Amino acid sequence: MFSAALRCPAWVPESARVDCISRAPALTLGVLSASVRLMSPVIEALLVLQDRDRRLLRLRSEIEAVPAQRRLLEERAARTAAEFDTVRHRSQQIESDRKKLELEVDTLKQRISKVGAEQQQTRSNDQYKAFQHQIETSQGEIRRLEDQQLGLMEQAEAAARDVAVAQKVAAEQKAESTKHLAELVVREANLRQELTVVEADRVVQAAKVEPAALSKYQSVARKRGDSTLVGVPKGVCGGCHMQLPQHIFLTAKAQKDIPTCPNCTRLLYFSSEMD
Numbered sequence: 001m002f003s004a005a006l007r008c009p010a011w012v013p014e015s016a017r018v019d020c021i022s023r024a025p026a027l028t029l030g031v032l033s034a035s036v037r038l039m040s041p042v043i044e045a046l047l048v049l050q051d052r053d054r055r056l057l058r059l060r061s062e063i064e065a066v067p068a069q070r071r072l073l074e075e076r077a078a079r080t081a082a083e084f085d086t087v088r089h090r091s092q093q094i095e096s097d098r099k100k101l102e103l104e105v106d107t108l109k110q111r112i113s114k115v116g117a118e119q120q121q122t123r124s125n126d127q128y129k130a131f132q133h134q135i136e137t138s139q140g141e142i143r144r145l146e147d148q149q150l151g152l153m154e155q156a157e158a159a160a161r162d163v164a165v166a167q168k169v170a171a172e173q174k175a176e177s178t179k180h181l182a183e184l185v186v187r188e189a190n191l192r193q194e195l196t197v198v199e200a201d202r203v204v205q206a207a208k209v210e211p212a213a214l215s216k217y218q219s220v221a222r223k224r225g226d227s228t229l230v231g232v233p234k235g236v237c238g239g240c241h242m243q244l245p246q247h248i249f250l251t252a253k254a255q256k257d258i259p260t261c262p263n264c265t266r267l268l269y270f271s272s273e274m275d
Ligand SMILES: [Zn+2]
Pocket: 237, 238, 239, 240, 241, 242, 261, 262, 263, 264, 265, 266
């Protein structure tokens, strides 16, 4: 019922990814009994309990990873929006510079017109030449400003293209992030729902374990997490991989007690295929 929504989505990068929940079916006493015959009931019950604890650890770890995944999506959208803002601001700045030049040209044209009028009215030859010089200087300045305007117009065209691209990218990223954020909400809800189910089941499974064995398991589990009860294939500890002393292996094999590994303190169990 949860499988589709619990898979790690493809957009989650390796750095933010935690182990996705195994979709392997939950261990049950029935499944165990069929696959590992001749195992003591207490070991069977502990293996089921350990399976629930593993699932709980994975579920909690996936739930803990959700805020980082959410931040990542929000940051992506914010980054492309900021890039769009930067490009748009540059385009606005070019337009504002261009208008400033236009105003300067207008002012110069007005000055030329005013000086031209005064020039027409003067009778002094020297003054006439001085007005003429002013007019030519202003005309030269207008040409210089118009060249700058042309340069800015080219920049404005390029900036407009950049703005269009950045706007498209930002809109696409925003839509994608929104979609993935919505998926993440569903995913987190499903994870929490499964967590509740497995937590309840864990209580049921724990009640099936003989109290002394349960206490021993829980004490080791506090240090060893999801690898508390391990097999002894060929007399080797399935947790730390050290060769076990013969008497410990034989104790595990006899299944009358649950020995601990002298090296890593994990609980040891034996099943027929480990001989
Ligand atoms: Zn060990």
